[in-house]
Amino acid sequence: MKKKSAKKTALRIVSQIFFLGVFIFLIFKGRLQLWMPVFAGGVLLSLVFSRFYCGWMCPMGTLFRPIRWIYGKLGIKRLKPPAVFNKPVIRYGILILMIAALVLSLKFKVRINILLYITIFSVAVTLFFEETFWHHHLCPYGTLLNLSSRPSVLSVKIDEEGCTSCGLCQKVCPASAIETLESKKRHIIKNECLTCFKCQEVCPVDVIHYRT
Numbered sequence: 001m002k003k004k005s006a007k008k009t010a011l012r013i014v015s016q017i018f019f020l021g022v023f024i025f026l027i028f029k030g031r032l033q034l035w036m037p038v039f040a041g042g043v044l045l046s047l048v049f050s051r052f053y054c055g056w057m058c059p060m061g062t063l064f065r066p067i068r069w070i071y072g073k074l075g076i077k078r079l080k081p082p083a084v085f086n087k088p089v090i091r092y093g094i095l096i097l098m099i100a101a102l103v104l105s106l107k108f109k110v111r112i113n114i115l116l117y118i119t120i121f122s123v124a125v126t127l128f129f130e131e132t133f134w135h136h137h138l139c140p141y142g143t144l145l146n147l148s149s150r151p152s153v154l155s156v157k158i159d160e161e162g163c164t165s166c167g168l169c170q171k172v173c174p175a176s177a178i179e180t181l182e183s184k185k186r187h188i189i190k191n192e193c194l195t196c197f198k199c200q201e202v203c204p205v206d207v208i209h210y211r212t
């Protein structure tokens with residue numbers, strides 16, 4: 001791994017562990033609703049820095065790490081997302097359902113920890129299905145960030161001229177955010193990218209950068 005990438009990976013791990021720690025602390029204190037300002041901060045950040053929240057702050061993404069590591073070591077392959085979930089209407093439907101549940105729980109003062117249940121569900125899903133199923137099709141927070149990150153100034157980009165079309169970046173991308181162009185070069189779909197930099201770590205010709 002390149003020196004610059006190694007530093008970024010280390011920083012990302014520290015950030016993820018920190019935010020997971022905050023998340024667990026709030027669960028034990030029974031104050032998980034305080035995570036909402038953190039998420040709102042993530043939405044604001046996404047207007048400029050893309051889905052930084054997904055790659056660096058989200059506790060679900062951090063919990064997926066050991067699953068990915070163990071499955072990778074054991075060579076366990078997970079199921080592909082069912083094709084029916086390719087329809088965007090499902091993704092937006094889930095987001096609307098979550099917002100409705102939040103509004104109703106506030107209106108009727110029902111103390112239900114939606115975020116905690118979503119987190120448990122995300123881990124259960126990821127035990128059986130490829131991670132992209134959660135990031136790309138199910139996560140309501142991801143869908144919201146997918147929308148808010150569209151105007152972002154900074155994002156992970158491939159310098160297509162230098163790309164050798166090896167496809168390594170696509171293999172490691174946990175969010176299926178890299179598409180193949182007609183020329184066989186690769187291209188990152190900005191609003192699907194989690195800014196995890198895993199593609200940058202493996203690119204043999206160093207043509208993946210976080211830039212304007």
Ligand code: SF4
Pocket residue numbers: 156169172173174175176177178188192193194195196197198199200
């Ligand atoms: S495109 Fe690269 S940075 Fe974006 S999610 Fe995929 S691997 Fe991570």
Ligand code: SF4
Pocket residue numbers: 158162163164165166167168169170185186202203204205206207208
């Ligand atoms: S890893 Fe680098 S060279 Fe290979 S397809 Fe991706 S961007 Fe192109």
